[in-house]
Amino acid sequence: MALAIKKTHGSFVETIDGAPPLKKLRLQTLAASAINRSKSKSKTIEKKLQVLSQLEPYFTGGATDTIAGAGAGSCAIGDVGAGTSTAVDANTTVTVVAASGSGPLVVSGQGPQTTTGSGSSSTTTTTGRSTKELLEVLVKITDEITYENVDLAELKEASTKIFQLYQLQDPDSDTSVRVKLLELLCGLGCECTTEQAMTLIIDYFMYLLRKETAQKVLAKGMMCLYRIGQRRGHLVPMSYNTQVAHLAKEQLRSGSTHTQKNAMLVIGNFSTRLEGERHYVWKLAFYIDSQDSGVRAQALHALLTLGERGSKLPAVLYKRAVEAMKDDYECVRMEALRLVYVLGNCHPDQVIGSEGRGEQEDIRMIDAAFSKVCESLCDLSLQIRVLAAELLGGMTQVSREFLNQTLDKKLMSNLRRKRTAHERGARLVTSGEWSSGKRWADDAPQERLDARSISIIASGACGALIHGLEDEFLEVRTAAVASMCKLALSRPDFAVTSLDFLVDMFNDEIEDVRLKAIYSLTAIARHIVLREDQLEIMLSSLEDYSVDVREGLHLMLGACRVSTQTCLLMVVQKLLDVLAKYPQDRHSTYACMRKIGQKHSHLVMAVAQHLLYVHPFFETPERDVEDPAYLCVLILVFNAAEHLVPIISLLPTATHRHYAYLRDSMPHLVPQLPIEGASSSNGMVVQAAGKSANYLQMILNHIEEIFTMTDERVALLQTAQSNLQRLGAIDSDMYGTSNFLETFLAAQIQIEQMQRCTSTQRSRVPLKESLAALIRNCLKLQHTFSGLNYGDILQVKQLRLRACALHLVLVVRDRSQSALGPCQMLLQTAGDISAFIKANSKEDEEQQQMQLQSGADVSISKEKSSLSHTTSTDAQPDSFTRQLLGKLDAITDPKPGRVFREILPLVQNAPPLALPPANDKIRRCVANILEPCPLQSQDNVIKVTAGLIAAVPFVAEIDNLLESQKADMRIKIKYPDQHMHTVVPKMSDFKPIMTEQGEHETNVRLRTTILVSHSVWTEASLVEIQLCLAVRPGSELELCKPAKVLFAPKPVRRGI
Incomplete structure (x- = not known):
């Protein structure tokens, strides 16, 4: 049941007057003077990590330590002060000076040196403060610190401070302090935006972890490196990937299982493709047989991660994975099941031997893996059964015999391999046992069932999908139906075989399972023909x-x-x-x-x-x-x-007349037929649809010529507007593009007409209405259209900037209302477009730098940019926008009068804004109300006692609705006395419209119930129900025509 919210709508001008107080907005544009730039540079940068200053009292006078290269070659330590990184050789001794305060880390690479500075040297213990107090401060900092929008210099300074404080800790003291310091260092690493800062953080981690001996700290350090790799792995250089993976490899020998598991996570995310194939795959495979279940599961998971990152997993791992599927722990069996699935799909035609002894019979790996996955459908764990049912749908390369066996519960040959007649005769001759003479070896004792006589197809594959469809949990049944659909799409013969089983799922007790079966059968419908017995169950x-x-x-x-x-x-x-x-x-x-x-x-x-x-x-x-x-x-x-x-x-004469009526009223359901009396516009529509793009371009060329005229410009533009509107009605594929251009042109015409009012006084009432219509068109362009490129968005923002400037000028000249609201709206719109232009120019600079670093071909990049959206090099702000932004930025005290005097000459002499080029990817968000039905609502009167609530079902289909717009959808109810209620539908009421190809991406259906209530009326009156898009408080954009219902609240009856 949706929630009804009652509100009162004011006019557009009243909404503007109720805006918050005026604030000074500074615009950063290209027109800013050098003085303003120098002032901005001299301003003190606000520190985001000021909370770390609480650690200052815990630094001693000085501390020194020695960094020696260990293990795999070299370690790079970043010089914070200079902003560079220095490579340290394994045979070089480096002295790190941890000075008091927040000074930079001093690194020297010329052999052993003596440290100078205040305080004593070679101090590694915290003095003056207890470890408990420091831990409390660290916990407080962890709860309060935020890493968003941190400056690079501040990030380096903070990481150096944490590194110094870590070195001051006693190795034999409580490990909680060092764990918290690593967490803070990890948070900084996850917010790095440059490769230089990332290498510095990783250098700190590698140096500290190589010296660390506490397993708890080592495990935490490995986990921190894993998180950094997950968030900022693209910033880590290739050489550092190798070093971090080697460090994690050394930790695999640790006695702590927690450290081993975290080290495997790091190996899976940092090792390169070649190193993973050559070394780490075999190293991780060794730990599949570990005594700890968590280590076994993590080893399998790390192997899967290596496979996802491009390393080719060898086929010999298959037998190890099959053995792991028999593990007692669910986590191990689940990871082993995934590994069997991956190996089967990576090596589908790899031939392996069967499990039987004696006679070796070969089988494809994809078939063997398919059988093993089918066996997991009988696992005791629900999660494993669900996973097995989901994985079956991805094994499309399995042989037909194995696939068909999943739908048959009868075991083949009673679990025995069927032998030929020649083999059976040879066995009788060579048996050599005593007999009665009637038949060779007829009195021999029955031999025990030999393993080699068992069928190649494991018993788990027999009827595996049937077991999944009959599982007691709906998750397994749903996954089994989905997998059956995927397999049937790739195998038409299997689609015919599985039809009966999908039809049986229509009787499932859970609605979601029934829907899944219905949609699955819809997807494979092109491969099947329904029989009469199957239709009975469906119907x-x-x-x-x-x-x-x-x-x-x-x-x-x-x-x-x-x-x-x-x-x-x-x-x-x-x-x-x-x-x-x-x-x-x-x-x-x-x-x-x-x-x-x-x-x-x-x-x-x-x-x-x-x-x-x-x-x-x-x-x-x-x-x-x-x-x-x-x-x-x-x-x-x-x-x-x-x-x-x-x-x-064969049709009667009356049917011909009915066809003419239905062809005009339901053209989307009734096709064009050669029947007399009906409209024959189908040929013209097809012909117009083929030339609609050329016709649209012709209209745009005419509009460009009209803008150069001075006389009768508005009348010609209105004619072009009607042509664009008619084009959208004829060709549905061009509806979004033509409607966008038509709305843009309508706003341009309104600006053209109102621009003449800047020099003359006009009546106030038409001014309010026309201004509200202009702003509404700008909001419609900004919020109801999708698929816009950069040039389209820039033109829409420039149009709104002109409308806001014109609004302020007209309100100030009218002198009958406050101009604070329009002035603030102009400044906000100017700030928005300025930030938009600046952000796009920054993105272009980053793309150019990346192309220069990667050495990409210029011709290829130009070709890609021409096929993609229009960039800022193709669409630039016009002269009016640049001059207006420059004048607003130069105003130190932006009061309405001052702003009016500055922008008045620009507004009076503003040239027309050119229309954006035609973009066939533009779509408009529109709605169609199905219930209440317009045809039946006039006949059915909703009667209810006055003051009580009547529930009205509401169903609407919304086309081209973005996911971000669902929260802004509103149902507006307008009563005859002009009172309006707004209903906010629940997010669960929006469901995608299903098609034969699956869910539609942007078309949704809204199904809810709205509540209607009012005081006593004398007779039944019409209540309008409309679907709107709330773009800001007090402004809703209608997406469809209102549906009207007759509502009659009756007075309360007194007595009986």
């Missing part, structure tokens, strides 16, 4: 209480094919019966009838006269064209006649 589900299930079945029946006339009559009759029971399903039923007619034209021709009740001798009475059942039959017959024209000769 019985049409009476389901859930509207989603019924609509899903309508979609499925429209996608499938039936075999006989009897099946077609069963489907049509059942659909008509259910429509009489659920009249609200008429839209999906009409669409279903249209699809059925298109796919079964020959069957419809055979039963057309039966469906239309046509008598061979007598003329039947004319049926009501508004009858939903009759409409369904007509839609079915007319769509079949599109593919089989002789059907038209």
Whole structure:
């Protein structure tokens, strides 16, 4: 039940007057003077990590330590002061001076040196403060610190300070302090934005962890490196990846299982592809047999991570993974199952031996892996069964025999390999046992079942999908249905075999499972033909209480094919019966009838006269064209006649008149047919659709010529506006583009007309209405269109900037209302467009630097940029925008009067703003209200006692709705006394519209219930219900025409 919120809407000007107090907004533009730049440079940068200053009292006078290269070569230590990094050789001794305060880390690479400075040297213990107090401060800092938008210099300074404080800790003291310091250093590393800062943080970690001996600290350090790699792995140089992976490899020998597991995480995320294939794969495989279950699971997970990052996993790991699938711990079995799946898909044709002894029989690895995954469907763990059911759908390269065996519960040959007659005879001859003489070895004792006689196909593969479909948990059943659908899409023969099992899932007790089965059958409908017994089960589900299930079945029946006339009559009759029971399903039923007619034209021709009740001798009475059942039959017959024209000769004369009516009222359901009396605009529409792009470009060329004229410019622009509107009505594919240009041109015409009012006084009331319409058009361009490139967005922002400037000028000249609101809106709009231009120029600079660093070909980059969205080099702000931003930036005290005097000459002499070029990717967000139905709402009066609540079902389809716009959707209810309520629908009420190809990306259906209530009225009156998009407080953009319902609140009855 949606929540109803009552509010009162004021006019546009009243909304502006109620804005918060005026604030000074400084704009950063190219027109800023050198004095302002020097002032901005001299300003003190606000520190984001000021909370780290609480660590100052815990530094001693000085401390020195020695860094010696260890293990794998060299370690790079960044010089914070100079902003560079210095490579330290393994044989070089480096002295690190930890000075008091927050000074930089001093690194010397010329051999052993003596440290100078205040205080004593070679001090590594914290003095003056207890470890407990320091730990409390660190916990407090961890809770309060924020790493967002940290300056690079401040980040280096803070990391150096943490590094120094870590060195001052006693190695034998409590490890909690060092763990907290590593957490702070990890937080800084996760916010690094440059390679230089990242190398500095990693240098600190490697140096500290090489000296560390406490397992708790080592485990935390490995986890911190893993997090840094997850967040900023793209900034880590290749050489550092190798060093970090080598450091983690050394920690695999640790006695702590926690350290080992975290080290495996680091290896999986930092090792390079070649090193992973040569060294780390075999090193990790060694720990699959570890005594600790967590280490075993983490080793398998690290192998999977290496495979995801490009390393090729060897096929010999398959047997180790199969053995791990028998582990007692669920976590190990789950990772082993994933590894078996990956190995099977990576080496599908690799031939391996069977598990039997003696006779060696070869089998493809994908088949063996498929059998093992099928066996996991009988695992005791729910998570493993769900995972196994999901993985089955990705093993599309499996052999047909193994795939078909999953749908048969009977074991092949009673678990014995079937031998040929020659083999059976040779076995009798060579047995040599005593017998009665009737048959060789007939009295020999029954030998024990040998392993080699067992079928190659494991017992788990027999009926595996059936076990998944019959599982007691809905998660397993849903995953099994999805996997069966994926396998059926790649194997048409398997689609026919699995049809009966998918149809049986229509009777599942869980609605989500039924829907999954319906949509899966819809996806594979092109491979199957339904039989009569299967149709009976499907049609019985049409009476389901859930509207989603019924609509899903309508979609499925429209996608499938039936075999006989009897099946077609069963489907049509059942659909008509259910429509009489659920009249609200008429839209999906009409669409279903249209699809059925298109796919079964020959069957419809055979039963057309039966469906239309046509008598061979007598003329039947004319049926009501508004009858939903009759409409369904007509839609079915007319769509079949599109593919089989002789059907038209079987239709009665009244049907021809009904076709003319339906062709005009339902053009999306009734096709164009050669019937007299109907509109024959289909050919012209197709011809216009083929030339619509050229026609649109011609309109834009005419508009450019009109802008150069001075006389009758507005009248010509209005003619062009009507042409764009007509083009969108003719060609649905060009609707978004033409409507965008039409709305842009309408706002331009309004600005052209109002620009003349800047020199003359006009009445106030038309001024308010026209200004509100102009701002509404700007908001519509900004919020209801998607698919805009940079040039389109820039033009829309410039148009709104002009509208805000014109608004301020007209309000100040009117002198009847406050100008604070329009002035603040102008400054905010100017700041928005200035930030937008600056952000885009910064992105272009970063892209150019990346191209120069990578040495990319200039011609290739130009070709890609031409195919992608328009960049800032192609679209630049016009002269009016640059001058206006420069003047606003130069104003030190932006009061309305001062701003008015500065921008008035610009507004009066502003040239027209050019239209953006045609972009065929633009889509407009529009809605269509299905319920309350406009045709039936006038007949059905909603009666309720005054003051009580009446529930009205509301269903609407919204096209081209972005995910970010769902939270801004509103249902506006307008009563006859001009009171308005706004209903905020729940996010769960939005569901994607299903098609034969799956879920639609941007088209959704909103299904909810709105509450209507009012005081006593004398008679029933119309209540308008409309779907809107809330772009800001007090401003809603209507997405459709309002639906009207008759509402009659009756007075309360007194007595009985």
